[in-house]
Amino acid sequence: MKTLYEQFQNVFGDGGEIKSFFSPGRVNLIGEHTDYNGGHVFPCSLSIGTYAIVRKREDSLIRFYSMNFEEKGVIEVELENLTYEVEHDWANYPKGVVSIFKQNGYRVTGFDVLYYGNIPNGAGLSSSASIELATSVLLNELNRLAVDMVEMVKMSQRAENEFVGVNCGIMDQFAIGMGKENAAVLLDCNTLDYSYSPVQLENASLVIANTNKRRGLADSKYNERRAECERALAQLQDHLDIQALGDLTIEAFEANEHHITNPVDRKRARHAVSENIRTIEAAKQLKAGDIEAFGQLMNESHISLRDDYEVTGDELDALVEAAWSEEGVIGSRMTGAGFGGCTISIVENQFLESFRKNTAEVYKEKTGLSPEFYVVEIGNGAREIKQLSEAL
Template sequence: MLYTHITAAYQQHFSSAPLLVRAPGRVNLIGEHTDYTGGFVLPAAIDKEICFAVGLNGSTQARLFSYDQQEAYTTELADVQPGQPQWANYLKGVVAQFQHRGITVPGFDCVFGGNVPIGAGMSSSAAVECGLAFALNELLGTRLSRMELARMAQLAEHEFAGVQCGIMDQFASLFGRSNQVVRLDCRSLEYEYFPFDTQACHIVLCNSGVKHSLASSEYNTRRQECEKGVAVLSQYYPQVQSLRDATLEQLAAHQRELGEVVYRRCRYVVEENHRVVTACQYLEAGDLAAFGQHMYASHAGLRDDYEVSCPELDILVEAARPLPGVYGARMMGGGFGGCTINLVAPEQVEQFVAAMKTAYQQQLGRVLETYQTTIMGGVDVLEPTVHAA
């Protein structure tokens, strides 16, 4: 079991008794690339997670060990800087956020590892950031709220990993609830839970096998294109402070000035925000078929207007569409690879997986990896039930 391995690795490297924390990855049912534009998202925490063993060591150093990489890294806490190895930046960035708030972080030891697939769009990086932030908050007794921890984890990614991400991933990891999805208003940070009936519908992720790096220029370029659209619109409509405030009519009226590319980027975001709100109404009504149609529309927008899909993701969505028991499918995450998220009737999951693997092999000559996930609660302390020898 994951926690047993992490605890054993901690005892092998360090002497203190650790605090055990689990931090889940996330799926996002709908609402992609809307978080950094002040829009709506609909994520859920899942049973793929990162486990942490963290303890104070009485020194001035953070001694970190990545169980998955089998690599150790030590840094003086008085001089925390981004650098190599890359995995340590997510942890150091969290430490820096505590320090920015005037909180002294004493020496600590940390072993972490997990089963969130890297580069599959399930936010392994956010799970790493949130897990350490939560553990330090517990160990230091700083009593920071979960929302404050989410903000700190987001800033850690901005400043130490170089990705100008929105807050959705960190929020989902910290605020997840079993059998519920949570709609977050990324502007006001107000949120509302909606039921997700895991008896009526299972979540299956299909991994394209294409690895993406969100730090690549494309992600930040999309953000800049959205900001350019707001800059144009706000000259005419002062109330438009983000794309959340914009309408399709306003975009159409200034299409020429926006330029074709910026226009399409902005149109996608405005339409996607509408889709999230409507999709939540379908979820409350238990209308999974209508919800699924919004997922397909989301993918089409991401493919054609936002241009963050790739041939492998498009093939997976189209292969899923005609299969029995499939309510909806779309790419999930930053794009350029990673997974599709599929809502599938429970009795059809086995046949769905087999059909998707066959289709991917036939069309691309590749082996398809799939994951069935369960919606779980957010970051929390683990009560260890097993003591590793």
Template sequence: MERKQLMKEFKERFNYEGERVFFSPGRINLIGEHTDYNGGKVFPCAITMGTYGVVKARKDNKVHAYSGNFPEVDTIVFNIQDLAFKKEDNWTNYVKGMMKYIQEQVGELPHGFDLYVYGTIPNGASLSSSASLELLTGVIVHDLYNLDISRLDLVKLGMRTENEFLGLNSGILDQFAVGMAVKGYAMLLDTNTLSYEQVPVDLPHHKIVIMNSMTRRELVDSEYNTRREQCEAALEQLQEVVDVSSLGELTEETFEKYKHVIKDDVLMRRARHAVYESARTDRAAEALKAGELDLFGKYMNESHISLDEDYEVTIEATDLLARSAWKEPGVIGARMTGGGFGGCCIAIVENDEVKSFVENVGSGFNEKIGHEAEFYIAETADGAKEWVDNE
């Protein structure tokens, strides 16, 4: 997206020039799915697909917000002193939630602003468009009002917006990746302690290919919250015999020793995924650091199988993409990424095989599912920030 085009679209909407431009990335999770709310390890990186925002301060207490992605919605107007959730306020509830919790922390903001937003993340693709918008809002508000609030606090307020304002019991993975990312790196994050390590994503002979099933998933209306409840129920039973506060604290050996106390097979499988996936993520990050890409791919494949069989968050379309990818020449590994129930998969593919990979996986998908998948090359990005003129 060109800065000049964004400024032009702001002016067409608001009839005057915008002042500042911001960008907030989307994210992929290389491995470590549904472990964040279980206190386990995750391994995400930010990508160059994301959300742009052009902003100019107003003199009153109103926010006028318009999305170039939803022109049928028109401009939505709200008062910064009235930030209650309203269904009719559509996508701006993400903006309102962030502003509500920021004001709770730093006090009432002095004025509103006009905001033009344009996102390049496909809707419902599991590439974290919601966290991208939340952190875009957080960085805009932080910079516009010169607030004394840390980036980590903005990340936490993004998660709070999801959990409390919008009612989705997700963990901190998405907001942390979007807010704290560094271009060229993935983050090995311990979601229990929030300690993290930046690990280089050095793939000179390979590309990370995003495979979009074009099957939109709605996490709030799905079984996402149910998975969290199931894990919490399994944890409660394990806590009768093991002193832990989260599934992520358990080793595979300890889990195997005590899993018999989980009386329900479904709960046992949910917990097994959380425990094994966290450990697998740790090992995968070590493999990537050591340049053992084939081993990293093996862990990706194992992750997908666990998500399919133990956690049951794949659907036919995403499972087909991953398993089709495994059969193609030059593929190191492939797995579902994101919350599941639709969305995207990722694959690591040798540079020379990318074209045939896309053709073969795409044609097989279309033949079986009845519509086309989309494919994108993932490039890493920095976390949410102002887009300055020389970038």
């Protein structure tokens, strides 16, 4: 924090009250490709994320600076001229948040802000939503707006959808805004009903492994999968009174799957239904403290994503299968959109070193790529860091 304050003063000069904020990254423990199928997700916020050091201005100028993109220098914009500009690159995310706050009628003033993120780049841990929520909480605090967190979550999602033009669901922003230390949040993506389950891993840790495979197929396949699920749903709706695939039990699906005429669409729907049920069950098992049962559901999730949804690919499969063969691994699965990105595993602490070493060797042998490992903790959601601001 001291380094960030010093860098802020180097870039923007001394004087005025300087405040600091933190917004985490997130990982989804289970519940993949369920959000747009009317199902549940089960993410948690992480101890790594985005720091924002900020000072209010008395005029309408905003100056953005990122220590992760120092080559871009200071990006200046006027409050009255917030438009998407390609050359502003990363700064379009916080600009979008300011724009949505203004559209919603909130009065905001100019500010100087320095961002620093320690989320691994391109790992799929949601650095974009992290910077959006960091900006939301700093705007809320600097301008004394008293906006509640769920409203900030919705505005941050709108910034990404409408200003940046990325059609993301609400899970990332919700997990980052509403995260709780040592807990995961079971979220119904349709209603935004949510509940927390304590994540007490005792003598084990969450390990994120990055395949380091570029996710070239993810966007086009994502649209393809959505279309396949929509076709399956439409055929089921001719016979059932349902709004989404997430409304179905396994029994109801199996009794009616013959109505889905395309076998590929049928497989996609089977994943959406079974993954939603697995996710609800996983939250129950964690609440009951049964980590072994939770790990088994993680494994089943990966198999369904591999066989029924077909979004894993060689690299994710190689990394997960290497993990499954290691002693001390309670569960492992892909996390995120698929076709590259990351896996999430629960590993007993005494086997962490051998897990990293052996998994990396097997994975490299199969793919030629070297993975990166991050042992992560579950932290609180986006917030002001008051005690550190006061200490400095």
